[in-house]
Amino acid sequence: xxxxxxSGEGAPPSSRAGAPRPLLLLAILVVAxxxxxxxxxxxDDAFIGLRYVENLRLGHGFVFNPGDPPVEGVTNIGWxxxxxxxxxxxxxxxxxKLAGAVLLIVGLALLAxxxxxxxxxxxxAAAAPLLLAATCFDTVYFAVAGMExxxxxxxxxxxxxxxxxxxxxxxxGVLAAAGFCVRPEAAAxxxxxALLRRxxxxxxxxxxxxxxxxxxxxxxxxxxGDWLPQPARAKSSSMLVMLANLREIxxxxxxxxxxxxxxxxxxxxxxVGWRHLRADGADGADMLAxxxxxxxxxxxxxxxxWTELARYAAPYAxxxxxxxxTGFVALAGGRRATILxxxxxxxxxxxxxxxxxxxxxxxxxGYVVFGTPLVEPAxxxxxxxPREAVIATRRIGAVGLFGQRRVFDYAVGLIDRDVAAxxxxxxxxxxxxxxxxxxxxxxxxxPSHLLEDDDVIDRIARAAGGTxxxxxxxxxxxRVVKSFPxxxxxEWLLAARDAR
Numbered sequence: 001x002x003x004x005x006x007s008g009e010g011a012p013p014s015s016r017a018g019a020p021r022p023l024l025l026l027a028i029l030v031v032a033x034x035x036x037x038x039x040x041x042x043x044d045d046a047f048i049g050l051r052y053v054e055n056l057r058l059g060h061g062f063v064f065n066p067g068d069p070p071v072e073g074v075t076n077i078g079w080x081x082x083x084x085x086x087x088x089x090x091x092x093x094x095x096x097k098l099a100g101a102v103l104l105i106v107g108l109a110l111l112a113x114x115x116x117x118x119x120x121x122x123x124x125a126a127a128a129p130l131l132l133a134a135t136c137f138d139t140v141y142f143a144v145a146g147m148e149x150x151x152x153x154x155x156x157x158x159x160x161x162x163x164x165x166x167x168x169x170x171x172x173g174v175l176a177a178a179g180f181c182v183r184p185e186a187a188a189x190x191x192x193x194a195l196l197r198r199x200x201x202x203x204x205x206x207x208x209x210x211x212x213x214x215x216x217x218x219x220x221x222x223x224x225g226d227w228l229p230q231p232a233r234a235k236s237s238s239m240l241v242m243l244a245n246l247r248e249i250x251x252x253x254x255x256x257x258x259x260x261x262x263x264x265x266x267x268x269x270x271x272v273g274w275r276h277l278r279a280d281g282a283d284g285a286d287m288l289a290x291x292x293x294x295x296x297x298x299x300x301x302x303x304x305x306w307t308e309l310a311r312y313a314a315p316y317a318x319x320x321x322x323x324x325x326t327g328f329v330a331l332a333g334g335r336r337a338t339i340l341x342x343x344x345x346x347x348x349x350x351x352x353x354x355x356x357x358x359x360x361x362x363x364x365x366g367y368v369v370f371g372t373p374l375v376e377p378a379x380x381x382x383x384x385x386p387r388e389a390v391i392a393t394r395r396i397g398a399v400g401l402f403g404q405r406r407v408f409d410y411a412v413g414l415i416d417r418d419v420a421a422x423x424x425x426x427x428x429x430x431x432x433x434x435x436x437x438x439x440x441x442x443x444x445x446x447p448s449h450l451l452e453d454d455d456v457i458d459r460i461a462r463a464a465g466g467t468x469x470x471x472x473x474x475x476x477x478x479r480v481v482k483s484f485p486x487x488x489x490x491e492w493l494l495a496a497r498d499a500r
Contacts, residue, residue, distance in 0.1 A: 023127045024112050027134035028105050034354075035101040035144040042371040043307070046096060046146025047397030048073060048414070049080040053092045054401065056084045062223070064396070064415040065406045072220065072229045073415035078181030079148035093146070100150035104143040107153035108133055110161045111318055114284055128343045129325045133318035135350040137357050138258035138310045145371070148182050152315035155179045156291045159189065160319065164284030169201045173208025180213050183315070184232060185298040187213050192290035202286070226417070234413045234420035234429075237301050241426045245300045256299040258310040258317050259353050260346050266324050267296065273327030291319045303428065307369050309357070362487030364453070368395060377484035377492050378402035384482075385449065392433060392447035399451060408445045410438060433473045434464055442474040447497070450478055454491040468493070 042050075051064055052074060060066040064073050074080050086095045112130050133139060143150035155175055162172045172190070179186030190209040194202040221227055248254040252263035260266065270292055277285035295316025302312045310317070332338040360366040367373045374395070381391065381403040391399055394411035412429040413419030422437045423430060430438055433450065450473060452460070457480065461471035468480040477498035484492040 023130055024109060027108055027112075027130045030131070030134040031101060031105055031108070031140055031144075034140045035097070038141060038144050038370075039097065040372055041141075041144075041369075042093070042096075042146040043142065044368045044371055044374060044395055044397035047371065047374075047401040049076065049083065050092050050096065050146065051397065051400040052080050053084045053087055057087050057092075064400055068415075070224050071415050071417055072224045072226065073231065075184060075229045075231050076148035076182055077220075077229065078178060079151050082151070096146040097144060100143040100146065103150035103154040104140065107150065107155075107157040108318060110154070110157035111322060114160055114164055114288070114322070128339075128346075129318065129322040131343075132260060132321045132325065132346060132350065135347060135354070136258050136260075136314075136317050136321070137350070137354050138255075138314040139317045141309075141357075142311055142314045145369075147311070149311075149315045152179060152182050152186065153318060155182065156186070156189065156315065156319060160284050160287045160291060163193070163287035164282070166201055166283050169204035170208050172201075172205035173210075174212065176205065176209035177212030177216065180209075181216055184229065185294060185301075188294045188297065189287075189290050192293050193287050196286040196289055230417055230420060231414045233417070235303050236425045237303055238426040241303055242300055245302075245304070248304075249296075249300060254304055255308055255310045256304070257296075257313050257320070259350060261310075261313070261317060261320050261324065266320075269325075269327035269331070270320055270323035271327070272330060273323035273325065276326055276330040277323075288319050288323055291316055292323050295320055303426070307365050309369065362490075364487070364490065367487045367490070371398065373484075373486045374398035374492070375402055377494075380482070380484070381405060381449075381451075381494065389449055390445060390447040391449045391451050392442075392445070393451040394429070394456075395451070408447045410442070410445075410447070416441075432460060432463060434460070439474055449497065450495045452493060452495075453486070454483070454493050457493045457495060468495075470498070471495075 048064065052062055055061065055063055055066055058066075062070055062072070064071070082099070083092045083095050086092075086099075090098075108130060111133070112127070139149060139153070143153065155178055159172055159175045159179070162168060162175070176186065176190040179189060187209070190202075190206045194206040196202075217227060220229075224230075226233070245254075245256055249256045249267075250264040257266075274285055274289040274292075277288070295313045298316075299310065299313040305311045313320075328342070329339060361370045375398055378398040379402050381389075381399065382405070385405060387405070390406045390408055391403065392408040392410045393399055394409065396407045396409050396415065399405070400407045407415070409416050410419060410430060410433055413422070418441055419430070419438075422441075433442065450457070457468060460473070461467050464472045466472060470477055470479050472478070478495040479498055480493050481496045482494040484494070486492050
């Protein structure tokens, strides 16, 4: 990170900024190895975006179900449109894998130019955030599993690099607006930066970002008739949720923030790191703080993710790690005897974290997070159900992409604003298809099949006074006709409406 310096000494430019090249290469190697290890894995939500890309490619428009009115059923439309742009050249699934990994590496490389290498710490210790970010399971996995994480890491890292060099405020505003199109909460970054920096450069960047964000929002409304992406509306939070999230973030009891960002002390270290960088004259300190604060605020606001991982904070984790580690090095006084053992311990725990999270692949939510068990059932549906079939399910990604059937998202309404309008936060959705609120929409959509995990089907059947052999949904009889193994002791059950 470039510094103005507080004394006349000033370290030579080569020692003041940038991670050592061997550590950068090691971080790239770690990301590449993890990307290869997860080459077959996709989060089911990534399949939702790929379904939109496929329908765009086939000329159906930006819809999940061909023939439906346009609904923005993804929060990462910028990422989805990027994949659609390369679809003529590269299969979207492969493009998502490659782009996610490459963009994550680009983002880490940009952040590597900002890692402080001051006179009070060895280069390997000061560059530790690079290794910690490259081994952060949540950040790396979501980047290589088809989500927008890698792209947002690259965008915020580019913003930090521009701010550090005090270069091109308009370009900074453009990057902030691009971040908003990838994840709406990124709109907070230029605002927080301007509040912290309070100079012409930051205010100009905010003005450019605000203009472009307003334009993008008007375009969204013109295309979809809504001011927000449908998932953002369907999963809106509440003050009670935020208070619960704050307590859990403070104690590290839920996966709001990824390892090693666990508990209130780490947030305190990040604040110390920001103040240390600022006092040391680092030009990009306030941008790093704005990025980190945006991640923290969104992790506090958002409903806990069904993945039980820190998906929402994952793109901001590298910057938070940089700030927290800088704070730790500052408090440790640059003593290698303190810093290096802590780094070694964190890397060991990160490796254990990877193994533990991957080992959960055969238990919910693991088989949905890793996605592969959902693909063959969806392909069976494509081969063995009528083309006019309508599948009611809460897990819509793989079924829509590989099942090639119309999907009725009766539970959450990610692609159906009529369903989302039936419940209000902090309610997470509709648990039972026999819910009276759903009666009219169920009659309109007329699903021919219901696809759910075995425990969900059993709960629905019991509540309706039936069994898997025959149970009633909104006055119609359904029977389980096919079971698909998902993981240890779990099945995905397909029930068909009784035609008799």
